[in-house]
Amino acid sequence: MQIGLITGGGTGPELSEVFVHAAEAFASTAGDPVTIVRCPHVFRSFTELHGLDLEACSQIVARDLAELAAFDRSFYRAGGRLAFRTAINAETLYALRRDLEGLKISQAIVGNRRVAFVRDQAQGFYACEGWRGVPGTIEFHGSFSKDKLRRIYRYAMAHTAEWLGAGAEVWFVYKHHLFANSLADWAAEICPAGTILQPGMAFAKLSAARQADHDRGILLIAGNEIGDLLQEVFIDQTGFHRETCCARNVYLHADVEGLVEYQTVHGSADDIAGQQRVNPVAALRAAAALFDEARVTSRHSEAMEKAIEAGYETGLLHSLTRISKPTSQTARQLVEIAVQGLSAPVAAASR
Numbered sequence: 001m002q003i004g005l006i007t008g009g010g011t012g013p014e015l016s017e018v019f020v021h022a023a024e025a026f027a028s029t030a031g032d033p034v035t036i037v038r039c040p041h042v043f044r045s046f047t048e049l050h051g052l053d054l055e056a057c058s059q060i061v062a063r064d065l066a067e068l069a070a071f072d073r074s075f076y077r078a079g080g081r082l083a084f085r086t087a088i089n090a091e092t093l094y095a096l097r098r099d100l101e102g103l104k105i106s107q108a109i110v111g112n113r114r115v116a117f118v119r120d121q122a123q124g125f126y127a128c129e130g131w132r133g134v135p136g137t138i139e140f141h142g143s144f145s146k147d148k149l150r151r152i153y154r155y156a157m158a159h160t161a162e163w164l165g166a167g168a169e170v171w172f173v174y175k176h177h178l179f180a181n182s183l184a185d186w187a188a189e190i191c192p193a194g195t196i197l198q199p200g201m202a203f204a205k206l207s208a209a210r211q212a213d214h215d216r217g218i219l220l221i222a223g224n225e226i227g228d229l230l231q232e233v234f235i236d237q238t239g240f241h242r243e244t245c246c247a248r249n250v251y252l253h254a255d256v257e258g259l260v261e262y263q264t265v266h267g268s269a270d271d272i273a274g275q276q277r278v279n280p281v282a283a284l285r286a287a288a289a290l291f292d293e294a295r296v297t298s299r300h301s302e303a304m305e306k307a308i309e310a311g312y313e314t315g316l317l318h319s320l321t322r323i324s325k326p327t328s329q330t331a332r333q334l335v336e337i338a339v340q341g342l343s344a345p346v347a348a349a350s351r
Contacts, residue, residue: 001027001294004075004083005038006068006261009045010268011278012086018280018331019084022287025335026300029342037075041067043088045268054133057091064092069099076256082290083261086283087268094224098127100259101252103152104227106234107163111210114168114217116160117234119227122148122252126224144179146186151252153190156219159250164217170194173202173222173230199226206233244279244308246286248293260293262286276326281308281317284334303341307334 007016027034043064049057104119123144131140170191176183187196245265264282288304311317318324
């Protein structure tokens with residue numbers, strides 16, 4: 001099994017090692033060796049770009065983008081389909097998602113309803129196709145495409161249908177009153193039974209989903225700008241915290257079609273880089289989710305959640321953002337608990 005590893009600045013190196021330790025432990029438990037394919041380039045974080053002039057920043061981002069795209073393509077050509085990434089600067093990341101047509105997909109239960117939340121990262125304001133800065137002004141341009149929206153919908157339907165169940169609602173959440181209502185017309189053509197929502201209505205409906213007296217699933221496809229804010233509501237409604245969440249990205253471009261990249265939701269936390277103070281839970285959840293996807297199971301995530309619960313009960317995890325021991329030590333203890341949970345059913349069956 002090959003796993004790609006992409007490391008950004010800040011606390012990225014610490015969290016990459018957390019991920020590698022967890023991946024190797026999971027692989028050892030299954031008796032299936034894992035090969036970690038590391039991207040040799042270390043990507044700049046937001047803080048590391050802050051304060052640079054426009055020309056210097058543009059040069060760094062251009063190189064970062066070239067390195068990241070080249071790694072993804074070469075990893076994919078070599079048969080790699082699953083990768084993990086720590087936080088990197090947004091300009092590089094959003095440009096890659098635009099070029100490789102990325103989606104971010106989260107799944108959770110809100111009240112009685114299963115929700116698949118899909119962020120369209122391939123187009124729109126965040127997927128800026130070019131910009132120019134002059135004193136006091138930034139000019140930029142971007143675009144939307146009916147073909148991209150159609151492919152996003154088809155992929156999302158195909159890969160969430162089993163989890164959502166029959167009769168799921170489809171919500172398109174875009175600022176659709178712009179551009180002569182073209183986005184509304186496209187959504188109606190692509191999915192006649194779907195609903196096109198303004199951001200405010202989507203916020204209200206997602207919040208109300210917790211009180212629904214039925215269990216009909218929801219496929220929510222949102223423009224990335226809206227999804228950025230809507231994700232905070234989604235996290236709040238599902239009881240998670242951004243410091244301990246991971247997310248799943250998938251790319252649709254033909255060069256890397258189906259490449260899945262897990263990431264920590266939190267940022268690079270440059271202010272505590274190298275201090276072994278960053279909470280490793282998001283990286284551990286990403287490792288468990290990645291192995292579950294590779295093995296078509298939920299065992300790793302279930303074992304990791306039990307380990308995290310034990311961490312809070314014993315004081316190893318002090319709070320949502322604080323840990324009582326160094327990052328690497330905390331991660332190793334949590335992985336040990338999770339591996340014990342994974343091994344227990346096998347041991348019981350062998351007696």
